[in-house]
Amino acid sequence: METRDFQEFVSNTNLIEMKSVGRQYTWSNNQVLSKIDWIFVNAQWIQQWPHMEGVIMDPLFSNHSPLRIQLEVPKERKSGSFKFYNYLADHPRFLQVVETYWRKPCYGTHMLAVWNKLQTIKKGMQQLPHKEFKGIGDKVSDSRAVLIGIKQQMRDHSRQAELVQAAAEAKKQLEKWVLVEESIARQKSKVTWLKLGDANIAYFHACLKNRQVQDQIIRLVNKQGGLLITEQEIEHEVSEFYKELLGSSTTQLPVVLPDIMSSGPILNWEQQRNLVSPVSREEVYDALQDINDSKAPDNDWFNALFFKKAWPVIGQDVTDAILDCFKSGQMYSAINCAPSP
Template identity: 45%
Template sequence: MNKQEFSGIENKILASRGRLESIQNEMNIPGQDDEKIALEKATKLELDKWLMVEENILKQKSRIQWLKLRDSNIAYYHACMKNRQVRNNVDRLVISTGQILQSPAEVEEEILSFYKGLLGTAAKQFPVVNPEIMQNGHILSRRQQLQLIKPVTREEVKQTIMDIDDNKALGCDGYNSYFFKKTWHILGEEVTAAVQEFFENADMCKAVNCTTITLIPTIHNPINIRDFRPISYYNILMSHELVKGYGRKNISPRCMLKIDMHKAYDSVEWVYIEQELRLLNFPAMFVKRIMACIRTVSYSVLINGKPSVPFEAKKA
């Protein structure tokens, strides 16, 4: 979908509807030929196309997952989208000194300063890992090691794409999985090659690993930066993947813990993670892949619908 073709949807709908009305008025005149009937049919199809495009755009923006009806719900989508935008807007902030920030520039600066301190700084001291304790616990077997580093096949890459919901967009460019499914005969080779190259060399393109953080208010009328919960879409995708099939009866007993991300991943130094992985006997190539995903990440905070300039994460 290129910008030129899919911009100005409302104007395209008005133009198509106007042409259709004009054609139908002409058809009221006796003696019309089959060419006019075919033209009416083609114009109807064109109008239906732009109406569907408009509905899909608004549906994605409103994030209504449960509504799958084919009828037009334009007004409803608009209302949901506007309500969500108003609820998530950060119009003012009260900082530690008691000062109230109200200008968009001051609010953005305060938010970025907070998250750069949380995600973009490294500790001066690292926790010490006791190798003896780690070796006396459960570590990976040779069979498990080989399973982790076995080659990723072309079929696995394609199946992973096909299993993603059509309306899920994994990146900030807005291209959802439906786009890749429908153009797989064109893009499939390049996508597969890029994925396999990462698994072979553990080289991660930084642009691919830019994560957008959305601020979700935890209370009504939030005024402090801590009144917002940072939500990364990648975290949501990962959590959904981990709990898939969790409630099945034919699996071993287990439990699930919900941990405050601020106290866990966001505060764990990367050197510590790497030490733990190596002591648990994870293969060197697997550790390299994990650390490539961690060390190349950058963050862009979505502030009032506008993504900020990305900043790099630094945890060692």
């Protein structure tokens, strides 16, 4: 009950946990480990000091670990890759642009052709926001100013009738740009529990800045408790950690003993046939519909919403590529890898 109340309090007050490094737990009685000490900040803090992070120090003689906020000059952040924004899917020319770029001839396997077509479509998607959606913040301010001006003119009762339609149109435009602005902020911040239209722009931006900090490794604490700050120290520590975690290569792998497998629950013949039956086109489409709209593969940054909205144009080719992958057991390497930072 206390944990639920605490989570509700954090959510209702729009507090954000500051990124911290060091020990995983903040309290211990030598038998139980727990994290009961936290560093929370509000949206204003994140907006002003997004690069700051906490350090969970060694407890020494106390049951509690001291918490310290590290202050330093932020490092330069590299520019991000292409990202598809959901509001583009509602653009009146969305499908037209997708079809124009998708129909350009590409050669090779189905998977390679889909990859090349997606790379080509990026150019078309990048053109839409520059022409129609450039300067969203200014459009919101201008639309709000227009609506306020019309409302002020409506103080003259003799003009109310002629201004009603203009006010309705101005309000419609303002709502359009506000939702676009909030959609962008929400998508960047990865906040999914707040609904569009709740006017959470400041909070979305704060979550975005906090997520950007979470994605960076500014410092690490090694096994000996030492604080690593330089890029060379951090790179060496990460490399050694994964070498120890993954181990060395081997030429033989242990096999599963059939006798042990048969002693537990097993599939009947019909279930086994279903597992190895060919994947159908309907299954590919149904699987896409079950994916959250905001989910996106790392390699091209087109999220599930893009594929759903563009399916009338790209569905045939994408399905062919997926079915080829299941038949051959091979996937184009560029799709099956993470992007370079």
